[in-house]
Structure formats: C-alpha cells, structure tokens
Amino acid sequence: MTIFKLFLLFSFLSFSFSEETPNHHAFPRPLILEYAELEEEEVSLRCRSWRFAGEANNLSPWKTVPKECAEHVKEYMNGKGYVYDLEIANKEAGEFAKSVKLKEDGLDAWVFDIDETLLSNLPYYAAHGYGFEVFDHAKFDDWVEKGVTPAIEASLKLYEDILNLGYKVILLTGRSESHRAVTVDNLINAGFRDWHQLILRSSDDKGKLAVIYKSEKRSEMEKEGFRILGNSGDQWSDLLGSSVSVRSFKLPNPMYFIA
Numbered sequence: 001m002t003i004f005k006l007f008l009l010f011s012f013l014s015f016s017f018s019e020e021t022p023n024h025h026a027f028p029r030p031l032i033l034e035y036a037e038l039e040e041e042e043v044s045l046r047c048r049s050w051r052f053a054g055e056a057n058n059l060s061p062w063k064t065v066p067k068e069c070a071e072h073v074k075e076y077m078n079g080k081g082y083v084y085d086l087e088i089a090n091k092e093a094g095e096f097a098k099s100v101k102l103k104e105d106g107l108d109a110w111v112f113d114i115d116e117t118l119l120s121n122l123p124y125y126a127a128h129g130y131g132f133e134v135f136d137h138a139k140f141d142d143w144v145e146k147g148v149t150p151a152i153e154a155s156l157k158l159y160e161d162i163l164n165l166g167y168k169v170i171l172l173t174g175r176s177e178s179h180r181a182v183t184v185d186n187l188i189n190a191g192f193r194d195w196h197q198l199i200l201r202s203s204d205d206k207g208k209l210a211v212i213y214k215s216e217k218r219s220e221m222e223k224e225g226f227r228i229l230g231n232s233g234d235q236w237s238d239l240l241g242s243s244v245s246v247r248s249f250k251l252p253n254p255m256y257f258i259a
C-alpha cells in the first residue's frame with residue numbers, strides 16, 4: 001500500500017471515529033494536577049480555581065474532572081454552592097428578561113438548552129463519578145430513555161417567568177431526535193409547558209460540533225423572524241458561535257464539557 005493510500009485510510013478512520021463520537025467529551029485532554037502532596041485546604045482551593053476556570057471557558061476543551069478534584073466536584077454538586085450558582089444565574093436572567101420591552105408581534109424568543117439547564121442529570125452523574133468517569137454514550141442514552149430526569153427548580157421558575165412575560169420559548173438540545181417522545185414526557189412531568197418549539201439533533205446534524213449545530217438552528221430561528229433576546233445553557237457551546245442572543249446566561253456545570 002502506498003503512503004498516500006495509508007493516509008487516505010487513516011483520514012477515513014479518523015472521520016469515522018469523529019462521526020461515532022460527535023460532541024461529547026471528544027478531546028483527549030486530561031488535566032493532570034499534581035496535588036497529592038498538598039494540604040486538604042490547598043487542594044480545595046486549587047479545585048475551586050479549576051472549576052472557576054472551567055466556568056469561565058478558560059480550560060476549553062477538557063475531557064474529565066481531574067481525579068484530585070473528583071471529591072470537590074461531588075461536594076459542590078450536592079451542596080448549596082451549586083444551588084446558589086443556579087439561583088443567581090437564573091435570577092439575573094429573569095431581571096434581564098423583565099427589563100426588555102417586548103414587541104407585540106410574538107417574535108421575541110428565549111432559547112433554553114435542556115440537560116443541566118432545565119433538567120438535572122445529577123442522579124445519573126452521581127452514579128458515574130460526577131464527571132470523573134469518561135462519558136459513556138450508551139449508558140447515558142439508557143438513562144435519558146427512562147424519562148425521569150428532574151427539573152432544576154431555579155430554571156423552572158425562570159421558565160415560568162419567561163412565558164408569563166410573553167416570550168416564545170424555544171428548546172434547543174443536543175439530544176437526538178430519537179429521544180423526542182421521552183424528552184417531551186419528561187419535560188411535562190417535570191413541570192415545563194407551552195414551549196413554542198423543541199429542536200433536537202436530526203440525522204443531518206449528526207457529527208456536528210454542538211456550537212455549529214446550535215448556531216445553525218439559531219440562524220434558522222432568526223430567518224423565521226425571531227429576535228433571540230435570551231439564551232440559557234450550561235455549556236459555552238450553547239451560547240457562543242453565530243446568531244447569538246442579546247444576553248446569554250451560563251449555568252454552572254463542572255461535570256462535563258461539550259464543544
């Protein structure tokens with residue numbers, strides 16, 4: 001086999017692999033923190049810095065929670081810190097939403113992501129190391145199909161306020177179209193209602209980076225005439241790219257990164 005043929009084969013295999021593992025955690029970049037020698041308090045501080053850097057998108061891309069911070073992330077996710085962080089992000093989103101004078105044409109829109117934005121997969125991640133284990137698509141899909149993912153309370157409150165203010169709610173998720181029925185049931189059972197549109201990944205969107213897929217969908221919304229005033233998501237790939245909202249609200253998520 002010539003070198004050129006080998007190159008083609010390698011390119012094809014790489015492409016196939018990236019098709020198989022589209023957006024979740026596709027980056028082989030473990031952050032090795034040499035904290036073994038440090039005092040507990042120092043480790044805690046370092047892990048807070050790691051978490052802050054993640055939220056600020058300075059770590060991008062990252063693959064898993066560093067093992068030294070697994071306990072820290074577990075404590076954060078189960079403690080008041082996560083709840084308060086969710087509350088302040090949603091409260092500020094609500095303040096912004098109220099401050100805008102909406103037009104009468106029904107085209108003022110607010111976009112919500114679903115996982116770790118409206119619904120919390122914490123029960124799943126609690127059983128899978130809180131982001132310390134490498135993401136497993138098949139296991140996570142099984143969990144999604146159970147349809148028992150609870151609401152994030154502070155987000156549900158924002159969602160209600162957004163609807164009552166007269167925004168059109170558009171749900172834009174990285175979940176695939178095959179999960180539509182269970183996702184609808186799950187959302188309704190968790191208290192969400194009256195969304196204008198629920199957009200899931202179709203076969204055409206397979207393999208696209210989330211930031212591309214979501215930008216394309218927001219661009220389609222704009223072509224339909226919507227003005228995207230707000231966008232809530234737990235990943236920067238929910239919020240960045242093109243056709244971005246007037247204001248974006250980043251919810252905390254130190255468990256995983258999606259590009």
Ligand SMILES: [Mg+2]
Nearest residue numbers: 113115116234
């Ligand atoms: Mg999400």
